[in-house]
Amino acid sequence: MVFAFMIQTLNPKGCDVLYYRVFSCYSSDSAEEFKMRNEGKYRDSVASFHSNTDAKSGDQHSIQSYFRPPRLFETSAEKKELLQHIACKVQMQYSFKVKHSLVPILVHNDYKGALVKGIFMERRWKKENGMDIPVVWQGVPGLGFVLVCSKSENYVQAHNVLDVIIQQLEKHLQFLTNPVMALTIVETVALIVNQFLPGGQLLFMNSRFFRQYEKQLEAHLFSK
Numbered sequence: 001m002v003f004a005f006m007i008q009t010l011n012p013k014g015c016d017v018l019y020y021r022v023f024s025c026y027s028s029d030s031a032e033e034f035k036m037r038n039e040g041k042y043r044d045s046v047a048s049f050h051s052n053t054d055a056k057s058g059d060q061h062s063i064q065s066y067f068r069p070p071r072l073f074e075t076s077a078e079k080k081e082l083l084q085h086i087a088c089k090v091q092m093q094y095s096f097k098v099k100h101s102l103v104p105i106l107v108h109n110d111y112k113g114a115l116v117k118g119i120f121m122e123r124r125w126k127k128e129n130g131m132d133i134p135v136v137w138q139g140v141p142g143l144g145f146v147l148v149c150s151k152s153e154n155y156v157q158a159h160n161v162l163d164v165i166i167q168q169l170e171k172h173l174q175f176l177t178n179p180v181m182a183l184t185i186v187e188t189v190a191l192i193v194n195q196f197l198p199g200g201q202l203l204f205m206n207s208r209f210f211r212q213y214e215k216q217l218e219a220h221l222f223s224k
Helices: 028-038 043-051 060-066 076-099 155-173 186-196 207-222
Strands: 002-009 017-022 116-122 133-140 143-149
Touching (some): 002 076, 017 076, 116 155, 143 155, 155 207
Antiparallel strands (some): 002 143, 133 143
16 A cells, blocks of 8 residues: 655755655554454453543543554644655755766766655654554655555565656656756556556556556546
8 A cells, every 4th residue: 555645845955845645544454453453352451551541631632543554644734744854864865875986977868867766764753653654755856656565465566656757747748857847747647657656555457457557547638
């Protein structure tokens, strides 16, 4: 499961989130644990939990939190704070990699040679819920593309899907060479993201399925 897809600026003086799509705020990795709690398989733990709580000190909220799956964010403001936090981390990693490697200048129709890829585990966001958040990203000079994933995801597959989305954004919108103009067509950006990342699910695509999904996307685009 992918929590969110994001496009950001990559600028040492400050990064901005240009576009984002959030699919879920719940950790799918904790879903099984949550289900087990509801089914009573955690009865011993729950009994211990109850014996160590004091209702007079406001532990009703703690009990409710114990039975609720962890959330990445609670409010819209916290969601934006999380995305900005991740964007800044991506900027730092991109700058570090560029500093220690030779990255060619981005030229028209030759963005692949300028792509820098990376992945990191975000552990400092909301330490109280103990969640590790894998972040898969790719960047070219000035632009970053990010997937915020669940811990159980296949990170190689995440990079492959990100490759496809970037390729399609450039093919239909010239996104890498003219992002300002491309962002004025938000509906097309959303169509591309929804086609290759439906509901936040990472698709395994061989060449046959890729052509099929690409034809479906083009049919949607040309019908508008």
